[in-house]
Amino acid sequence: MPHIKAERLIVEFPIYDTTHRSLKQAVLHATTGGRIARDAGNRVVVRAIDNISFEISKGDRVGLIGHNGAGKTTLLRVLSGIYEPVSGKLAVTGRTATLLDLNLGIDPDATGYENIVLRGIMAGLHPKEINERIPEIAQFTELGDYLDMPLRTYSAGMRLRLAFAVSTSIEADILLMDEWLSVGDATFSEKASKRLEGLVNRSPILMLASHSHVLVRKVCNRVFILKHGELTEISLSDMPGGPVADVSPAQLLPAAR
Amino acid sequence: MNTPATKVYLGLSEARSLHAAIEDVTQGLGMVHLWGMLGWQDIKQRYRRSVLGPLWLTISTGIMVGTIGFLYSKIFGQPIRDYMPFLAIGFIVWNFLATTINEGCTVFFGAEAIIKQVKLPLTVHVCRVLWRNLLIFAHNAVIILLTVLIFEKGSLWPGALALAGLVLIAFNCLWIIMILGIFCARFRDIPPIIASVLQIAFFLTPILWDKAVLGIRGWFADINPFFHLIETIRAPLLGAAIPYASFGFLFLMGLLGTGLAIAAMSRFRARVPYWI
Numbered sequence: 001m002p003h004i005k006a007e008r009l010i011v012e013f014p015i016y017d018t019t020h021r022s023l024k025q026a027v028l029h030a031t032t033g034g035r036i037a038r039d040a041g042n043r044v045v046v047r048a049i050d051n052i053s054f055e056i057s058k059g060d061r062v063g064l065i066g067h068n069g070a071g072k073t074t075l076l077r078v079l080s081g082i083y084e085p086v087s088g089k090l091a092v093t094g095r096t097a098t099l100l101d102l103n104l105g106i107d108p109d110a111t112g113y114e115n116i117v118l119r120g121i122m123a124g125l126h127p128k129e130i131n132e133r134i135p136e137i138a139q140f141t142e143l144g145d146y147l148d149m150p151l152r153t154y155s156a157g158m159r160l161r162l163a164f165a166v167s168t169s170i171e172a173d174i175l176l177m178d179e180w181l182s183v184g185d186a187t188f189s190e191k192a193s194k195r196l197e198g199l200v201n202r203s204p205i206l207m208l209a210s211h212s213h214v215l216v217r218k219v220c221n222r223v224f225i226l227k228h229g230e231l232t233e234i235s236l237s238d239m240p241g242g243p244v245a246d247v248s249p250a251q252l253l254p255a256a257r
Numbered sequence: 258m259n260t261p262a263t264k265v266y267l268g269l270s271e272a273r274s275l276h277a278a279i280e281d282v283t284q285g286l287g288m289v290h291l292w293g294m295l296g297w298q299d300i301k302q303r304y305r306r307s308v309l310g311p312l313w314l315t316i317s318t319g320i321m322v323g324t325i326g327f328l329y330s331k332i333f334g335q336p337i338r339d340y341m342p343f344l345a346i347g348f349i350v351w352n353f354l355a356t357t358i359n360e361g362c363t364v365f366f367g368a369e370a371i372i373k374q375v376k377l378p379l380t381v382h383v384c385r386v387l388w389r390n391l392l393i394f395a396h397n398a399v400i401i402l403l404t405v406l407i408f409e410k411g412s413l414w415p416g417a418l419a420l421a422g423l424v425l426i427a428f429n430c431l432w433i434i435m436i437l438g439i440f441c442a443r444f445r446d447i448p449p450i451i452a453s454v455l456q457i458a459f460f461l462t463p464i465l466w467d468k469a470v471l472g473i474r475g476w477f478a479d480i481n482p483f484f485h486l487i488e489t490i491r492a493p494l495l496g497a498a499i500p501y502a503s504f505g506f507l508f509l510m511g512l513l514g515t516g517l518a519i520a521a522m523s524r525f526r527a528r529v530p531y532w533i
Contacts, residue, residue, distance in 0.1 A: 081376040084527040087268030
């Protein structure tokens with residue numbers, strides 16, 4: 001059963017290339033970012049995740065909100081195992097997939113098909129699994145013969161289509177997403193949104209970091225607020241922003257306008 | 258879908274575990290399709306849109322070896338049919354080692370984009386660097402075979418022993434890349450130091466000159482790991498006496514180094530993503 005349990009997680013980044021004092025004082029007063037402190041060895045560290053505990057079970061759709069630098073992406077990386085916590089305990093049951101960066105593993109000189117394979121392999125698929133998915137991915141992108149051309153001949157929108165199609169062809173128990181992906185022109189954007197919703201609905205657990213309260217309200221059933229690396233859970237009804245009527249995620253995509 | 262497994266991450270003080278390090282290494286080595294493809298892609302990327310493609314590797318090395326071989330055989334007053342194969346093998350193996358070691362320094366912070374986006378064993382990146390350089394070596398090995406054939410050096414046996422030498426070299430490169438990668442991720446001053454050391458080592462190692470010129474000071478080559486790394490390939494191919502000592506040296510160095518690499522991995526593996 002997919003499950004995440006975090007107990008008193010702490011993540012600190014050592015900063016090796018600053019001269020400390022003045023910067024330290026300057027940043028302590030800032031409103032964004034994690035807390036800056038010194039560790040036992042008197043190095044400057046940024047505490048990005050500060051002593052947080054939570055439990056997420058199957059069916060939970062967690063929206064993660066907070067201002068820039070509050071620790072949202074860091075928390076997603078911790079949950080996916082990229083950053084191992086400095087202290088605390090984290091137990092993750094199930095296959096995790098991360099949608100952090102659409103451009104992971106994209107090689108502009110390789111053809112569309114080669115890029116599908118490259119990206120798929122990096123996302124943890126076996127070459128066999130990818131080959132099975134190629135027709136479906138190719139069809140979704142609507143790029144046709146362009147898939148035999150090097151990626152550098154693509155327009156920005158075409159690249160996004162490809163990257164999006166591959167990134168969302170994964171299956172996972174736990175889906176960790178940094179911002180709702182938005183791609184392409186109006187019609188494709190709607191199609192993309194459907195695909196994304198399908199992926200989200202298939203994943204037993206979702207954690208979505210977003211700045212859009214409206215989107216979180218629409219997609220999620222739990223809300224975590226991160227502030228200076230500290231986490232508080234609030235109920236959906238307590239979310240800032242007031243009630244919002246039926247809004248489909250597709251309508252929220254800025255690129256669609 | 259696989260049955261969900263539970264992964265537990267404990268705080269760093271507890272995460273410095275031998276178990277996690279060994280798991281990283283075994284899983285990483287096993288992901289042949291991943292590092293195989295990435296390494297291959299690296300080569301393709303470098304030579305895309307060029308007519309001769311990777312053949313340039315072979316050609317430029319061939320010209321280099323041919324020129325230096327001709328020049329130095331005159332300077333040293335050695336017959337070209339002895340000097341040319343000697344130089345070709347030493348030079349090409351050296352190039353492989355030097356590039357692999359230099360690129361080993363950047364193995365992790367060069368792969369930052371991947372490391373920060375997907376959880377993969379660090380060993381995957383190590384294998385990618387080694388594999389990429391082995392592929393380049395394979396291109397240059399054509400020159401080695403050509404000179405050996407043209408100047409009628411060596412024979413099938415013990416020439417085939419060179420393959421065993423290559424395996425030992427690859428084995429040693431793995432731990433070297435891993436250790437350098439970890440420490441260079443943390444201390445960015447190490448890569449230039451390594452690069453300078455390698456430059457000097459090129460002249461201190463019997464590559465342009467033969468160990469025989471050292472006479473009774475042969476120990477100077479015997480304590481040089483680079484000499485043994487090269488000798489395990491060069492001696493069998495030239496039909497010289499089988500360098501048992503070099504094979505033994507590399508084997509022991511590999512075991513010791515792998516032990517050190519595992520120890521470094523146990524201690525610092527989880528820190529690497531924080532450092533890059």
